Every structure is written in structure tokens, then in C-alpha cells.
Amino acid sequence: MAAFGVGLAASVLPDVDMVWFYLVDRRQHPHHDYLFHAPLFWAAICAVWWVGGRWLGYARAGLYAGFAFAGLWLHMTLDSFAAEIRWLWPFSDTRFEITRVPNQGYDWWVWNFVLHWTFAVELAICAAALALLIRELRRGG
Numbered sequence: 001m002a003a004f005g006v007g008l009a010a011s012v013l014p015d016v017d018m019v020w021f022y023l024v025d026r027r028q029h030p031h032h033d034y035l036f037h038a039p040l041f042w043a044a045i046c047a048v049w050w051v052g053g054r055w056l057g058y059a060r061a062g063l064y065a066g067f068a069f070a071g072l073w074l075h076m077t078l079d080s081f082a083a084e085i086r087w088l089w090p091f092s093d094t095r096f097e098i099t100r101v102p103n104q105g106y107d108w109w110v111w112n113f114v115l116h117w118t119f120a121v122e123l124a125i126c127a128a129a130l131a132l133l134i135r136e137l138r139r140g141g
Contacts, residue, residue: 003060003067004133011071014042014079032079038089042072078125081118 014036021031035041046069053061079085084095101116103109113119 003063006064007067007071009071010068011075013072014075030084032083032085037076037079037085039073039076039085039087040089040091042076043069046072074125078118078122081121082113082116 015031017031017034017036020034021027021029025031031037046065049068050062050065053065076085076087080087080096081098082101084097086093087096088094099118101112101118104112104115106112106115
């Protein structure tokens with residue numbers, strides 16, 4: 001169960017850059033352009049975690065690194081549905097986006113995302129995760 005916690009915590013790590021976005025950058029650049037939204041950065045971090053853990057003798061290092069990687073990758077995959085992600089950075093600055101969320105003119109810009117079909121996909125993933133958790137807890141796991 002701890003590995004799931006690692007994956008869950010890792011899945012929100014890319015958005016830690018929102019602190020920089022609001023407090024330092026003052027929303028001058030898309031936060032998806034920051035290092036924390038670079039998939040290859042996180043792949044390297046997880047690889048170092050796995051190798052370093054194995055080298056230090058932690059048998060579960062690969063398990064935890066794998067769950068962290070899955071959470072991080074899921075975050076950036078979902079971001080790719082409605083935002084531009086630089087999947088190949090630092091080798092390329094090409095941005096990939098599966099669909100564009102149009103500005104519908106809502107008073108609060110967030111409603112553009114909440115009312116877009118991509119948000120329903122994210123809710124479905126959360127509902128499935130919750131259902132799996134409840135099932136596991138009922139089994140006594």
C-alpha cells in the first residue's frame with residue numbers, strides 16, 4: 001500500500017511549479033514549460049532513484065521508483081490532453097498537445113477546463129482509483 005502512496009504523491013509533483021508560476025514568474029510563462037513538467041527530467045530522477053536504491057541495498061527501490069514514475073507519467077499524459085507538454089525536452093522544444101481547450105469566455109478561466117470533456121476523463125480515472133481502493137480495503141488489504 002505504501003507504493004500506491006508514493007505514486008499518488010508523485011502524481012502531483014509536477015504542479016509544485018505553480019508556486020514559482022504565481023509567486024516568482026507572475027504568470028509570465030506557461031507553467032508547463034518549467035522543468036517539473038519535463039517528462040524526461042522525471043524519467044531521469046526515477047532512474048537515479050532506482051539505481052541508487054539498488055546500489056544502497058534497498059530491495060523495494062525499483063517498486064517505489066516504478067510507482068512514482070507511473071504517477072508522474074500519468075500526470076503529464078493527462079496534461080497533454082489539454083496543454084502543451086515538451087515530451088522530448090531537453091533534446092527538443094517541440095510541444096505536444098492532444099486537444100485544445102477553447103476559451104469559452106467564463107468569468108473564471110478554470111471553468112474552461114472543468115467543463116471540457118478532458119476533465120471527465122480525469123474524473124473517471126479518480127473514480128476508478130477510488131473503487132479499487134475501496135475494494136482493497138474491504139478485502140482487508
